[in-house]
Amino acid sequence: MPAADPDPLGSPWPASARPGPNGDLLIGGVGLAEAADRFGTPLYVLDEQEFRSRARAFRRALPTAEVFYAAKAFLCSAVVDWAADEGLGLDVCSAGELRLAAAAGFPPERILLHGNAKTPEELRLARRLRVGRIVVDGAAEIPRLAALAVADAPQRVLVRVLPGVAAGHHRAVRTGVDGQKFGFRIAGGDAADAVARILGQPGLRLTGLHCHLGSQITEAGPYLAAVDRLVGLLAEIRDRHGVELPELDLGGGYGVRYLAGDAELDPDRFAAELTARLAARCAEHGLAVPRLLVEPGRAIAAPAGVALYRVLSVKRGTDGRAFAAVDGGMSDNPRPALYGSAYQVRTVGRPTDGPTATFDVVGRHCEAGDVLVHGATLPADLRPGDLLAVPVAGAYQLSMASGYNLVGRPPVAAVREGRLRLLIRRETVEDLRAREVGR
Ligand SMILES: Cc1ncc(COP(=O)(O)O)c(C=O)c1O
Ligand SMILES: N[C@@H](CCCC[NH3+])C(=O)O
Numbered sequence: 001m002p003a004a005d006p007d008p009l010g011s012p013w014p015a016s017a018r019p020g021p022n023g024d025l026l027i028g029g030v031g032l033a034e035a036a037d038r039f040g041t042p043l044y045v046l047d048e049q050e051f052r053s054r055a056r057a058f059r060r061a062l063p064t065a066e067v068f069y070a071a072k073a074f075l076c077s078a079v080v081d082w083a084a085d086e087g088l089g090l091d092v093c094s095a096g097e098l099r100l101a102a103a104a105g106f107p108p109e110r111i112l113l114h115g116n117a118k119t120p121e122e123l124r125l126a127r128r129l130r131v132g133r134i135v136v137d138g139a140a141e142i143p144r145l146a147a148l149a150v151a152d153a154p155q156r157v158l159v160r161v162l163p164g165v166a167a168g169h170h171r172a173v174r175t176g177v178d179g180q181k182f183g184f185r186i187a188g189g190d191a192a193d194a195v196a197r198i199l200g201q202p203g204l205r206l207t208g209l210h211c212h213l214g215s216q217i218t219e220a221g222p223y224l225a226a227v228d229r230l231v232g233l234l235a236e237i238r239d240r241h242g243v244e245l246p247e248l249d250l251g252g253g254y255g256v257r258y259l260a261g262d263a264e265l266d267p268d269r270f271a272a273e274l275t276a277r278l279a280a281r282c283a284e285h286g287l288a289v290p291r292l293l294v295e296p297g298r299a300i301a302a303p304a305g306v307a308l309y310r311v312l313s314v315k316r317g318t319d320g321r322a323f324a325a326v327d328g329g330m331s332d333n334p335r336p337a338l339y340g341s342a343y344q345v346r347t348v349g350r351p352t353d354g355p356t357a358t359f360d361v362v363g364r365h366c367e368a369g370d371v372l373v374h375g376a377t378l379p380a381d382l383r384p385g386d387l388l389a390v391p392v393a394g395a396y397q398l399s400m401a402s403g404y405n406l407v408g409r410p411p412v413a414a415v416r417e418g419r420l421r422l423l424i425r426r427e428t429v430e431d432l433r434a435r436e437v438g439r
Pocket of ligand 2: 216
């Protein structure tokens with residue numbers, strides 16, 4: 001029997017979502033109202049199976065590629081375990097992400113380190129732990145890395161280049177073009193210089209080129225354009241230095257559905273188009289097809305997360321707008337304020353079939369721009385105490401959460417096969433005060 005539609009608005013919930021009694025919504029077999037009662041709100045709930053099946057979908061679509069989960073989307077020790085179990089590598093971009101992954105037991109050789117401003121400490125740590133790959137993002141890094149040579153263990157590195165392809169949901173996340181801080185320019189010869197310098201270092205082993213175009217890209221076209229540019233550069237490197245670099249890392253950026261009508265990048269279709277294009281371009285240049293590396297973050301983590309908030313106040317503005325103020329806000333999800341990102345929201349734990357009205361779901365922070373969802377359709381009689389659930393909340397929300405107004409960052413729970421467990425407890429004022437060492 002097909003499952004009943006968990007949400008008449010067609011919001012993108014995890015595949016496990018089922019309608020529950022009294023307007024509740026079950027995720028991973030657990031009622032969201034029960035999760036909120038148990039751990040309080042705001043609360044982030046991760047559907048472990050959704051995370052794992054999305055990781056598997058990437059590995060299945062690209063069986064010969066290496067798939068690195070981009071930790072910046074969201075990382076905690078449980079997520080490290082899930083990524084490790086599913087055979088993913090891990091893309092980290094700070095000593096914090098690296099230390100957490102290593103402490104949780106992630107194999108360092110499957111870690112890839114990024115960063116446009118890696119600190120000397122991060123480079124030393126990466127070498128000491130023997131991370132598998134480091135992506136070089138600036139000329140100053142090359143001598144620093146070379147100086148950290150470890151006997152008999154040359155460091156595998158890739159060079160991050162700018163293919164000149166603009167893609168991504170907001171200009172702040174478009175990183176494949178000139179005029180922003182990441183990568184080496186191809187046209188100006190910076191990339192070729194970096195390649196030459198790295199090839200001259202005995203402690204470094206250049207394995208390939210890297211690019212990351214942007215985030216929330218919903219079609220294959222930009223990646224295909226990047227392949228054209230990067231394979232061209234691989235051929236130039238072969239002609240100039242006589243080496244064929246064996247790896248091509250296309251970064252992350254694979255887009256997901258936030259709203260009912262949004263497009264989502266399908267890993268299978270993407271993989272088919274990408275591998276065909278790569279094979280064709282390599283054949284044209286007489287190159288062996290390099291091993292692909294990809295770094296999806298959002299596409300694995302975002303749809304696995306649901307954010308839960310309790311309504312604290314309902315108000316009408318002078319222009320007839322209605323506001324539903326909740327107990328979280330821009331400190332746990334800065335994306336609407338930062339990028340104008342849109343979300344859907346529904347009530348859970350109360351009937352959903354009565355008359356509706358339009359609300360702006362606003363947070364509790366002290367600025368008018370603290371709006372989580374603009375123009376949400378919610379029950380017309382929405383009242384304080386009602387529970388709201390926002391889907392597609394697993395990426396770039398908690399990982400970008402701030403301490404604004406000292407409200408404390410929300411807890412994170414995981415659900416799987418009817419079991420609910422707490423992964424991260426709520427941040428308390430004692431946690432915040434523990435860092436104070438003077439007055
Ligand atoms: C170098 C790099 N790799 C991977 C990612 C992951 O991107 P996404 O979460 O959009 O897949 C990012 C962030 O956009 C990035 O900067
Ligand atoms: N933080 C961005 C994505 C940036 C990804 C990191 N390169 C977002 O929420 O959409």
